[in-house]
Amino acid sequence: MYGAIISFKDYNIIKGVWDSPWAGLKHFDRFINSYDFWRIMGNTLTLSLYHLVASFPFPIMLALGLNYIRHARFKKTIQMVTYAPHFISIVVMVGIVLQFLSPRTGPLAAIASWFGWELPNMMGDPEMFKSVYVWSGIWQHTGFACIIYLAALAGVDPALHEAAIMDGASKVRRIWHIDIPSILPIIVILLILDMGRIFDLGFEKVLLLQNPLNARTSEIIDTYVYNVGLQSMMPNFSYASAIGLFKNVLAFILVLTVNQISKRVGQSSLW
Amino acid sequence: METNRLWDSKGDRVFNVINYVVMSCALIIVLYPLLFVISSSLSSKEAVNAGRVLLWPVEFGLDGYRAVFREPTFLQAFARSVGYTAAGTIINVVITILAAYPLSRKDLAGRNRIMLLFGFTMFFAGGLIPNYILVKDLGMLDTPWALWLPGALSIWNMIIARTYFQTTIPTELLEAAQMDGCNDYKFLWHVALRLSGPIVAVITLFYAVEHWNQYFNALLYLKSPDLYPLQLVLRQILIRSQVDIEIAGNAAQVAEMVGMAELLKYSLIVVATLPMMIVYPFVQRYFVKGVMIGALKG
Incomplete structure (x- = not known):
């Protein structure tokens, strides 16, 4: 964290962190006023919000559905299969995505051709990038994310259900009036936590999915830092570091704010 | 239901x-x-x-x-990844337990303050570039240490382990052991760890999966191809299509x-x-x- 002070300096490899000359807020200023600023902030926030909104409901639905599956073996199978993709590495995951969406040899292209459609090259289309990122994430992590809701549902007092059955409540009504209210506190906490993490995208995955064709929408703050600071021909450590620090400060403020809100709402807080 | x-x-x-x-x-x-x-x-x-x-x-x-x-490149990378994962996981688990156990003890002076410092790093970090410069200045660039040390302690896993120690190891046990002249190291090794099999298994697995699947640190810190772990080789073939x-x-x-x-x-x-x-x-x-x-x- 000490190295973060180079954000306020003109870092020079030979002089080192301490002896490089001070530059004040120059780098922050340059970033905020730069041509790329709004595009990158916009990409980061839209990708994050899209991810949050689209992926949040699925684990809850899966858990509610599983909870009413009577055959233990069927339930176990679903759990086993849906948890598994969580353990696939990011590199392999992106590899699978690329193979799957390939307009030439992928299965989606073949299925589309039955209907006489032609599959667009999704990896080359900047408009499709966000959907590819978000939905492949949903495919991979929904199963594992539902564990926590399943645990919460297992903790619901069976007496409530028995009473409801006696009164003739249907399953849909029991879900609506018993299950959902019972797990609502956990839903709220997880939602709040996720909102605090809006700046923390799956940077490593974005970097792998990124290619020159979709860079217009796939460049987020983290990949920008990496590309400016370490990938370019003339790495600018101080500038890249300032951008990173800028993001981290924003993210930290966000976490604090969100935590305050959760305290106010009366749910538990992080600390 | x-x-x-x-x-x-x-x-x-x-x-x-x-x-x-x-x-x-x-x-x-x-x-x-x-x-x-x-x-x-x-x-x-x-x-x-x-x-x-x-x-x-x-x-x-x-x-x-x-x-x-x-393909020898692939087999070598596979073997290397097994090695990186094993060594990295051992380092992780040892450090995590050595941090988690003392913090689970109520008689540790300044416990809350240390926790606060640990917790702070969960929410705030210097960023990619400062980390890179740190690793470079420590001379770990292009060595396996760059894969092991920067993430040697995951605060999240440490908190999980600490919570487990706090809730499953009764204070009475410690007092009894101290009566019999058992020091802290002995207690940790002979008593606390023997009672914590499940949690050691959990954090070992979490760390092992992370090491096995990790590519970015290797991409960042390793330059010579004969140090590349499997995931980096896969990246070249799967994503960049360089056979x-x-x-x-x-x-x-x-x-x-x-x-x-x-x-x-x-x-x-x-x-x-x-x-x-x-x-x-x-x-x-x-x-x-x-x-x-x-x-x-x-």
Whole structure:
């Protein structure tokens, strides 16, 4: 964290962190006023919000559905299969995505051709990038994310259900009036936590999915830092570091704010 | 939630049918891509290149796997990754326990302040570039240490372990042991750890998965290809489509390799993921347990 002070300096490899000359807020200023600023902030926030909104409901639905599956073996199978993709590495995951969406040899292209459609090259289309990122994430992590809701549902007092059955409540009504209210506190906490993490995208995955064709929408703050600071021909450590620090400060403020809100709402807080 | 079938009203039966259908769809959606990758890896290269594989292997063959196991780069990277994962995980687990146990003890002076410092790093970090400069200045660039030390302690896992120590090891046990002249190190080794098998298993697994799947640190810190872990080699082949044709030697082999690229990718995906998928069913319950303990705290 000490190295973060180079954000306020003109870092020079030979002089080192301490002896490089001070530059004040120059780098922050340059970033905020730069041509790329709004595009990158916009990409980061839209990708994050899209991810949050689209992926949040699925684990809850899966858990509610599983909870009413009577055959233990069927339930176990679903759990086993849906948890598994969580353990696939990011590199392999992106590899699978690329193979799957390939307009030439992928299965989606073949299925589309039955209907006489032609599959667009999704990896080359900047408009499709966000959907590819978000939905492949949903495919991979929904199963594992539902564990926590399943645990919460297992903790619901069976007496409530028995009473409801006696009164003739249907399953849909029991879900609506018993299950959902019972797990609502956990839903709220997880939602709040996720909102605090809006700046923390799956940077490593974005970097792998990124290619020159979709860079217009796939460049987020983290990949920008990496590309400016370490990938370019003339790495600018101080500038890249300032951008990173800028993001981290924003993210930290966000976490604090969100935590305050959760305290106010009366749910538990992080600390 | 188990109800007698006889009791189900008409509406409930409709619900059951819909629920089973939806759940089956979810199962198929998750299963299909996995099945497709495995089937493709077992098909012939012509079928893969023409996109004829949809569900089951077409023109069954093991050519892809033969090519994978003939490729020394891949096998070496595989072995290297096993080594990195083993060493890295040992470092992680030792450091995590050495941090978690003292912090679980109420008689540690300044406990809350230390926790606060640890917690702070969870929410605020210097960033990518300062980390890079730090690793560089410590002389760890292009050494395996760059993969092991920067992430040696995951605060999250440390908190999980600490919570476990706090809730399962009674203070009376410590007092009794101290009466008998047992010092802290002995207590940790002979008593506390013996009682904490499940949590050690959980954090070991979490760390091991992380190491095995990690590519970015290697991409960032390692420059020489003979240090590359498996994931980085996979990245070159799967994502950048750089199949090293030179390794194939003579012209006939080159010709054979060219058409193989797609098939090779599928086989690679399967071989690289296999270790995880073989171990996974046996350790699944530990992961679930880990998530639960984490949830208690969070």
